Amino acid sequence: MAFASAGDADSEPSSQRMSEEIRVFVPGVWLVDLRDADMVFQVCQKCRTKIDMTTKECKKAGTGCVTIPADEKVVLTVATVADFSGTFRATIREHELLTFTSCSDVAALEALVAEIGLPGLAFRCRADIVLGANKVNVVGEYITPNFEILQAKPSLLAEWDAAERPAASYVYQTGEAGERVVGGMDNVLMCERRRGTRGVRRGIPSE
Numbered sequence: 001m002a003f004a005s006a007g008d009a010d011s012e013p014s015s016q017r018m019s020e021e022i023r024v025f026v027p028g029v030w031l032v033d034l035r036d037a038d039m040v041f042q043v044c045q046k047c048r049t050k051i052d053m054t055t056k057e058c059k060k061a062g063t064g065c066v067t068i069p070a071d072e073k074v075v076l077t078v079a080t081v082a083d084f085s086g087t088f089r090a091t092i093r094e095h096e097l098l099t100f101t102s103c104s105d106v107a108a109l110e111a112l113v114a115e116i117g118l119p120g121l122a123f124r125c126r127a128d129i130v131l132g133a134n135k136v137n138v139v140g141e142y143i144t145p146n147f148e149i150l151q152a153k154p155s156l157l158a159e160w161d162a163a164e165r166p167a168a169s170y171v172y173q174t175g176e177a178g179e180r181v182v183g184g185m186d187n188v189l190m191c192e193r194r195r196g197t198r199g200v201r202r203g204i205p206s207e
């Protein structure tokens, strides 16, 4: 995988599409933290960017977009999830956040946040997740996959490493495949910390 501009001094953060998508199945994780208090928000119907609740303007208002609020609300933030081996941060959207918080819909989620606050959303449901990344962020020498929680399925006490719920066991780096490491959140952390693109190649259970 080539990152032509990655080594440039003072380079601006940029996003690049990966030649090969990473998918990682991680069984039995808890939601332990969420980044944004305003994780449920309105977007602009025209440009789909977030509308600032104070100014009522979308993020592209400065470049000429006339903000029109869309009817539906968007749920988007960064979640910290954890298992026995460590923690990991990834983008989370509506469906997966409802699973982790055991809420039936967005209105129930908002009511829960209003009632008990953001920290109260942690440790409500243990779930098997699929993390995915198809882009990397490039800041100077640092290249990190942009992970998102693509699936979350409640699983409090399921059999460990069963056929339909495999524990991660194989980590590869593009261009350097072959290194084996025992699974868990640590493997995913290595994806972030080391230069290059790492992932756990393993069967991803279907829904």
Ligand SMILES: [Zn+2]
Pocket: 044, 045, 046, 047, 048, 049, 058, 059, 060, 061, 065, 066, 067, 068
């Ligand atoms: Zn707009």
